[in-house]
Amino acid sequence: MDKKIGARLQGARLAMLLTAALAAQAAGATGTAPHLESRDGRTALFVDGAPFLILGAQANNSSNYPAVLPQVWPALDDMHANTLEIPVAWEQIEPVEGRFDFSYVDTLLAQAREHGKRLVLLWFGTWKNTSPSYAPEWVKFDNKRFPRMVDRDGKASYCLSPFGEQTLAADRKAFVALMTHLAQVDGTRHTVIMMQVENEVGTYGLVRDFGAKAQAAFERPVPAEVLARQPAPVRRAASGTWREVYGDYADEYFHAWAIASYIEQVAGAGRKVLDLPMYVNNALRDAVEPLAPWKSNFASGGPTYDVIGIYKAAAPHIDIVGPDLYNAASAQIDATLARFQRPDNPLWVPEMSQAAGYGRIVYEVLGRGALGIAPFGIDYTTYSNFPLGAKEAARPALVEPFAATYAVFGSMNSLWARWALEGRTHGVAEGDDRKERTIALGGWTATVSFQEWQFGEKSWPGYTTEVPPGTEKPSGGVAIAQIGPDEFVITGQHARVRIAATQAMSADHGAMYARVEEGRFDAAGHWVMQRNWNGDQTDYGLNLTASPVILKVRMGRY
Numbered sequence: 001m002d003k004k005i006g007a008r009l010q011g012a013r014l015a016m017l018l019t020a021a022l023a024a025q026a027a028g029a030t031g032t033a034p035h036l037e038s039r040d041g042r043t044a045l046f047v048d049g050a051p052f053l054i055l056g057a058q059a060n061n062s063s064n065y066p067a068v069l070p071q072v073w074p075a076l077d078d079m080h081a082n083t084l085e086i087p088v089a090w091e092q093i094e095p096v097e098g099r100f101d102f103s104y105v106d107t108l109l110a111q112a113r114e115h116g117k118r119l120v121l122l123w124f125g126t127w128k129n130t131s132p133s134y135a136p137e138w139v140k141f142d143n144k145r146f147p148r149m150v151d152r153d154g155k156a157s158y159c160l161s162p163f164g165e166q167t168l169a170a171d172r173k174a175f176v177a178l179m180t181h182l183a184q185v186d187g188t189r190h191t192v193i194m195m196q197v198e199n200e201v202g203t204y205g206l207v208r209d210f211g212a213k214a215q216a217a218f219e220r221p222v223p224a225e226v227l228a229r230q231p232a233p234v235r236r237a238a239s240g241t242w243r244e245v246y247g248d249y250a251d252e253y254f255h256a257w258a259i260a261s262y263i264e265q266v267a268g269a270g271r272k273v274l275d276l277p278m279y280v281n282n283a284l285r286d287a288v289e290p291l292a293p294w295k296s297n298f299a300s301g302g303p304t305y306d307v308i309g310i311y312k313a314a315a316p317h318i319d320i321v322g323p324d325l326y327n328a329a330s331a332q333i334d335a336t337l338a339r340f341q342r343p344d345n346p347l348w349v350p351e352m353s354q355a356a357g358y359g360r361i362v363y364e365v366l367g368r369g370a371l372g373i374a375p376f377g378i379d380y381t382t383y384s385n386f387p388l389g390a391k392e393a394a395r396p397a398l399v400e401p402f403a404a405t406y407a408v409f410g411s412m413n414s415l416w417a418r419w420a421l422e423g424r425t426h427g428v429a430e431g432d433d434r435k436e437r438t439i440a441l442g443g444w445t446a447t448v449s450f451q452e453w454q455f456g457e458k459s460w461p462g463y464t465t466e467v468p469p470g471t472e473k474p475s476g477g478v479a480i481a482q483i484g485p486d487e488f489v490i491t492g493q494h495a496r497v498r499i500a501a502t503q504a505m506s507a508d509h510g511a512m513y514a515r516v517e518e519g520r521f522d523a524a525g526h527w528v529m530q531r532n533w534n535g536d537q538t539d540y541g542l543n544l545t546a547s548p549v550i551l552k553v554r555m556g557r558y
């Protein structure tokens with residue numbers, strides 16, 4: 001059979017299995033509510049009692065209306081996504097103060113169930129990309145009741161103050177109304193599996209609020225729980241005012257505490273009525289350059305990597321601070337993922353560019369044991385957020401970088417999430433330097449190289465200098481789960497994987513493949529072998545092409 005057709009057929013089979021499993025789950029969900037479980041510093045999301053990998057997709061900002069949803073679901077289907085992230089805007093559920101309208105939410109839930117998708121709802125309230133743009137008009141144009149931040153000269157910022165008591169009360173009331181409605185219509189169905197509270201908070205152009213209430217709080221001692229969790233970048237006083245403890249970082253750290261405390265009030269009140277996992281997302285600061293005080297180079301007060309401790313201290317009802325990945329430099333991506341993945345902060349990538357180069361990042365993120373990932377701008381409204389995202393926003397180009405990868409992970413969704421919880425998974429993405437990467441496994445080392453043909457060695461005299469189609473730009477990624485001492489599940493794209501014993505063996509002893517089975521996991525999680533790779537298919541490493549497959553590899557020693 002033609003190779004491409006074979007790969008497509010396999011993709012289609014995987015997609016059918018995935019859709020059937022999801023539909024069954026979504027049809028009659030029972031059991032425990034979606035929740036996080038942690039072991040040894042690792043965390044998994046449990047949905048209907050089983051670990052669940054979020055193969056997500058976030059719709060465009062203005063796709064949160066019933067009329068647009070028909071352009072959303074086909075994109076998720078084409079992508080083999082199991083979860084839709086989509087806004088619920090304060091302005092749409094409470095356009096008139098005190099009068100709530102959940103008709104959009106009801107349509108969304110009904111259609112998500114029909115399409116076999118889970119939902120992560122994005123609460124666009126007081127802050128959306130720091131602005132009150134999604135607050136109702138009765139909030140965003142009433143500075144007296146809902147004050148804006150002010151600078152040192154008393155000049156108003158565009159951003160609402162986290163010290164606005166009425167703002168907090170109104171946002172909290174609307175969010176609680178939403179959670180109350182969800183408890184009524186989805187409390188036992190579990191279509192909604194997680195909530196994002198606000199969106200990319202912080203403030204551009206002003207380091208903190210200098211209004212009277214804010215200033216009084218700034219001059220008070222740093223709360224003990226913040227001292228316990230947030231070290232000062234430059235060690236000064238162990239306790240005291242924000243300035244005394246955090247020096248040049250005092251203003252931005254104080255602002256992070258103020259916003260996190262506000263979000264805590266909203267999230268905590270919401271969880272009292274429906275206890276779903278909740279998170280915040282972050283428009284990143286540079287993760288590579290040496291840490292330095294804010295100089296208008298990122299949104300001050302947002303949950304950047306350096307203030308995760310403040311968010312943990314001030315917002316215990318927020319489980320996760322997640323990074324939004326839009327800087328394609330591989331050094332930034334590697335450093336960001338490392339900084340956000342901590343024992344007290346599970347890795348979850350709530351947003352990522354949907355540009356082609358980001359397809360490979362899925363392997364790195366899921367290999368690191370993340371709860372999931374969600375490329376942004378996935379729907380067929382043909383809106384392109386280039387240059388942040390893809391230029392081509394039409395079907396099928398938009399979802400192509402992710403579809404085959406999602407189909408593969410979808411076919412072993414719960415297995416992978418459990419392996420991640422057990423610390424068995426690893427992942428790499430090809431770097432901008434195109435250099436090979438190594439993965440330390442128990443007793444074995446995997447070496448991953450890129451821009452390799454399936455046959456032969458670059459070191460051969462006269463070997464071709466051509467590169468395989470699709471590898472002109474960094475495109476490779478590999479994820480490996482070590483499921484036994486000598487056994488591995490491997491998937492990836494545009495990469496060559498070699499596995500060698502970590503400890504060198506004596507001259508007459510060595511290691512070689514016992515089996516390299518290509519196959520799939522069935523709905524019950526049992527392995528179904530399709531063929532055993534040998535000869536040309538293993539002599540030059542395990543070569544993964546543009547069409548990812550699943551390999552179950554067992555190594556042997558002689």
Ligand code: DGJ
Nearest residue numbers: 061129199200324385388
């Ligand atoms: C990140 C934001 O969180 C999204 O809502 C969106 O505005 C993208 N940036 C850019 O398209």
